[in-house]
Amino acid sequence: MARVTLQTIADRVGVSRATVSYAFSRPDQLSEGLRQRIMEVADELGYAGPNPTARSLRLGRAGALGLIFTETLAYAFADPYSIGFLQGLATAAEDAGVGLLILPIPHGDRRSETVRDAVVDSFCVMSLADGHPALAEVFARKLPVVVVDEPYVPGHPFLGIDEPAAAATAARHVLRLGHRRVGVAMVGLHEDGYTGWASQERQQSAVYEAMRRRRGGYQQACEEAGIDWSGVPFYEVARNSREAGRKAGHALLGRDPRPTAILTNTDVLALGILDAAADLGLEVPRELSVVGFSDSAAEEAGLTTIRQAKQEMGETAGRLLLSGTAAEPERLIFPYELIVRASTAPPPQT
Structure with a gap:
C-alpha cells in the first residue's frame, strides 16, 4: 500500500500541497469549509498528520529542552532533590510553551547515542562526570548548553553552589x-x-x-x-x-x-x-x-x-536556555543555608 502524503491528499481534493499543509499547521489561513474537506479526506486515507520530526527540521526547532540526567527515570521522580529541580525546569518550559525531554544516563552507562539522537533545541546537563562521552556529544551538537552542579566547562553557563x-x-x-x-x-x-x-x-x-x-x-x-x-x-x-x-x-x-x-x-x-x-x-x-x-x-x-535552592536553580537553567543567553559564559553561584533542626546536639558526656 502506497504511503499517504500531503501531496496524496492535495491531489484528491484538487488543491496545492501548501494548502493541505496549512490545514494542519495554519488553519486560520483557510476557510472552514475547505479545511473541513481536507481533514475529511485525510481521515478517509488514514493520514494522521505531518511527521513531527520532519516538521521540526523544517522549522529549525524541536520545541523541547533536553535534560541530561545521570540516573534512571524512576530515580528522577523519586529523589526529593531531583523532583525540586525538575519542577523548576518544567515551570520554565511550560511558561515558554515548550516540552521537556529527560535523557537518563545511569551511573556506569558510557553510551552517547541518547544525546546524539535527541530532537531538542538545547541541553541542560545535570551532574555528569567530567570526561563522559555524552558530554562531548552534547557540545558536538552545537546547541545552547547549561551545566548544573558539574562539571564546570569554561565558555558555558554553570549553575551550582559553593x-x-x-x-x-x-x-x-x-x-x-x-x-x-x-x-x-x-x-x-x-x-x-x-x-x-x-x-x-x-x-x-x-x-x-x-x-x-x-x-x-x-x-x-x-x-x-x-x-x-x-x-x-x-x-x-x-x-x-x-x-x-x-x-x-x-x-x-x-x-x-x-x-x-x-x-x-x-x-x-x-x-x-x-x-x-x-x-x-x-x-x-x-x-x-x-x-x-x-x-x-x-x-x-x-x-x-x-x-x-533546587527549584530556583531548575527554573533559572530553563530560562537561560530559552532566552538565548546560554551562549554567554556565566557562572551563577546560588546561596545555601544551614538549617538546624532536632538531629544535632552536643555529644554525650563520657
Missing part, C-alpha cells in the same frame, strides 16, 4: 557543638558500583567534581578543628537510597569508638542513618548527631541539613 564552603559549614556545625568523633557517608564519588570503606586515594580520585569538592569541605573543617582526616571513617555507597544510608549507618556505628556525629552528602542517606540508629537503639540527638544535605523532605524528620 560546594566546599557548604560542606565545611555543615561540618563546623557539629564540630562547634563539641563533636570530635565524626564519620562520613557519601554517594556520587565513582561510577563503578562500589559500596564500602573509601580509602584516601579513592576519595581524592572521585570522578564527580561536585562531590569531590564537597568531601574537601568536610576535610577542611575537620583539619581546622585539629582532627586528623585520615582517621575519619568514610563509607561510600553506590546509590542514593535510604537503604544504602541504613547500611552505611550500621557500618559507621559499628566502629569502636563509635562516631558521635555523621555527615552525609544527601538527605536520603541521612534518613537511612537515622534508621540505623533506631535499629541499634541509639537516641538522636542525645547519642548521635546526623547532618544531611539539600533540605529535601528533611523537615518532617527534624533533620539538620544544608538548604539548596
